[in-house]
Amino acid sequence: MTIAKDKVVSVIYELRTELDGKIVEKAVAETPLTFHCGAGQMLEKFETNLMGLSVGSAFDFKLATEEAYGAASEEAVIDLPKNIFEVEGEFDAEVIKVGNVVPMQDNSGRRMNGIVLELGEETIKMDFNHPLAGDDLFFKGEVIEVRDATKEEMDALKAEANGCAPGGCGNGCSC
Known part of the structure; x- marks a missing residue:
């Protein structure tokens, strides 16, 4: 299975703001980054760089400032x-x-x-700038899981898109 819209993806990675710089963020196998691809949870260009990869695939890419969090304002x-x-x-x-x-x-x-x-x-x-605003981002890592989203995950995502809190918003809607 490859990474595509509506797949749940788990990756491990190291993030730097300079090619050979200090690690500013790290996701390891015990606590990977897991996200629903195409749901707007991640930077668009981050997901674009992962599209088509499968479990075991390595990745190494740069997001320029404007593809990441933009310039500090x-x-x-x-x-x-x-x-x-x-x-x-x-x-x-x-x-x-x-x-x-x-x-x-x-x-x-x-x-x-x-x-x-x-x-x-x-x-x-x-x-209120993002802490990484103004920085290029250098990601290096590996895909460790790609799977279909469960019905519960899809329902939660739909509720979130409708502005409902996890577990329901109490407004009588079907979230």
């Missing part, structure tokens, strides 16, 4: 009111400190991570 660095980081009226200094990655949601409910850059008197400066 100044618009993604913003000041947020300090009071939105309060829990029961108290500022959460354990979580909100320079260098920490903080999971957040935008006004549409989309999840994103922000890096705390600066603590001000009234505002917190956050960077």
Whole structure:
């Protein structure tokens, strides 16, 4: 079986931001990267480079910055009111400190991570660029599994595409 749209794929890999640079991310056999091909879970060009490969196939490719997370954007660095980081009226200094990655949601409910850059008197400066924005990505690895998605996986994917939470959204829909 080869990698194609709607297959569940598991790979092991090393990711570098320079051809012979330091490893910035690694997936090993005990904890491989597993994804549903064509579902928008991975970078499009990452999947394109894996298409047609089968179990045991090695891969070694580069994604240029524009094929990966794009250039870092100044618009993604913003000041947020300090009071939105309060829990029961108290500022959460354990979580909100320079260098920490903080999971957040935008006004549409989309999840994103922000890096705390600066603590001000009234505002917190956050960077919502992807940590690898501005970098070329060098992947080297191996395909360790390719299979058809189960009915449960397809149902979960459909529910996610409809904006439903895992296990159902409680809105009476069929997710």
